[in-house]
Amino acid sequence: MSPSSPSRMHRGLLASTALLLAPLGCVTSSQAGAARDEAALRTDEPPRVKPKWGLVIHGGAGVISRENLTLEREAAMRAALTQALLAGHAVLAKGGRSMDAVTAAIRVMEDSPYFNAGKGAVFNHDGVNELDAAVMDGKTRMAGSVAGVHHIQNPIDLARLVMEKSPHVMMVGDGAEAFAQSQGMPLVDAKYFFTEERWQGLQRALEQERAKGAPPAEQGQPSTQGLTPAQPGPPTTPAQPSTQGLPPASAPQPGQPATPAQPGPPATPVQQSGPAQPPTQGATPAQPVTPAQPQPGSSLTPGVDPITGDHKFGTVGAVALDMDGNLAAGTSTGGMTNKRFGRVGDAPIIGAGTYADERCAVSATGHGEFFIRYTVARDICARVEYQDLPLPEAANYVVNDVLVKAGGEGGVIAMDRQGHVAMPFNSSGMYRGYIGEDGTPTVAIFQQP
Ligand code: ASP
DSSP states (O other): OOTTOGGGGOTTTSOOOOOOOOOOOOOOSSHHHHHHHHHHTOSSSOOOOOOSSEEEEEEEEEOOOGGGSOHHHHHHHHHHHHHHHHHHHHHHHTTOOHHHHHHHHHHHHHTSTTSSSGGGOOOOTTSOOOEEEEEEETTTOOEEEEEEESSOSOHHHHHHHHHHHSSOSEEEHHHHHHHHHHTTOOOOOGGGGOOHHHHHHHHHHHHHHHHHTOOBOOSOOOOOTTOOOOOOSSOSSOOOOOOSOOOTTTOOOTTSOOOOOOOOSOOOBOOOOOOOOOOSSOOOTTSOOOOOOOOGGGGOOOEEOTTTOOEEOOOEEEEEEOTTSOEEEEEEEOOOTTOOTTOOOSTTSBTTTEEEOSSEEEEEEEOHHHHHHTTHHHHHHHHHHHSOOOHHHHHHHIIIIIHHHHTOOEEEEEEETTOOEEOOBSSSEEEEEEEETTOOOEEEEESOO
16 A cells, blocks of 8 residues: 555544634634634644645644643633734735745744743753754745754744855854844843743653663763853743843854853753654555664653643744745744753754745654654655655655654644645644634644544
């Protein structure tokens, strides 16, 4: 049976998302509105319509359980996703570019403490926030990405600056921040990214490691040489959002080393947690996949939400198709809780967590090491291009077959140039949303309506 056969999709088990786009009312925080949206973005039906233009967003995948999510929190997250959709729609409705819609939507989610990007970024093992982001323009195949930045309030904007104002595709750490300053982008104090919830999430992840008595990490310890500290951990004074540049004493100048975060205390033992289990059904003989085994990257954990106890990746992303038929994709993240200093995930890797060309755009969320090794975003678009697969089928196959058998948890959002949409994920939930020409935002979280 070919990978493209619908019967391979295990519809009841897996999470191929589709848009039913029955007439939907506006998203409200009410349970009725939420239930309607969940049904509209359910995961086991094919798309019924293809809008001429639109925007799809995600706010991370993972173990997201209804019983753990309070109504207040759920409403707040739906509201943030709705706001992001409306921001992108405002651009597209005016005839704006898909790239502008993508960055507008992502900026809203970066500014929200609920998502693991920008303000709500998770902490690394050393108690420092290290941010990654990327954009790609499908029409031109221009791309920009940044990784390991510590003082950029909206990393998606810096990724775009790299694309538009530098001859490069990817810039990291100090160099990326120096470039930001050279372009007039202010740096923010690292304290801007502190949230108590993320800090507690790291403490919980560290406790879990210690409880399991795992041996110390093999990863190299961060060098302290030449570092100007942005102190890890909770600030001694309450964190204040800052839109200002760093104080002159600590602000890097273009061409000078910027101020990377200072490494924290010695590494604590690292848990080698097992990857997601593959399904017992649906193996594809043609696909040589090794059953899930402990992977080198599996010491990383999805963000542990200290409020809900759920584990989730909280990366944000957007893909858009504009009136001119051009696609764009963008992704922004704090990475994974407890990641090692200097670790870079899939979000800023073009072709792994972010990709767009003239026929397909993808943004991913999940365990980045798998998305990098399986070049997930490009793989989906390559299947559309080379195999002529419908986008939802290609996306579903990569997420729910290739990735699942490899042990890689997560999901993607994707659009093609005809406006078809896919949102497959192989975890229990993915914060996601869609808005098309009619301007009706639709937001969903769970796998089952
Ligand atoms: N994919 C991101 C990473 O591995 C994590 C996430 O999706 O939240 O860095």
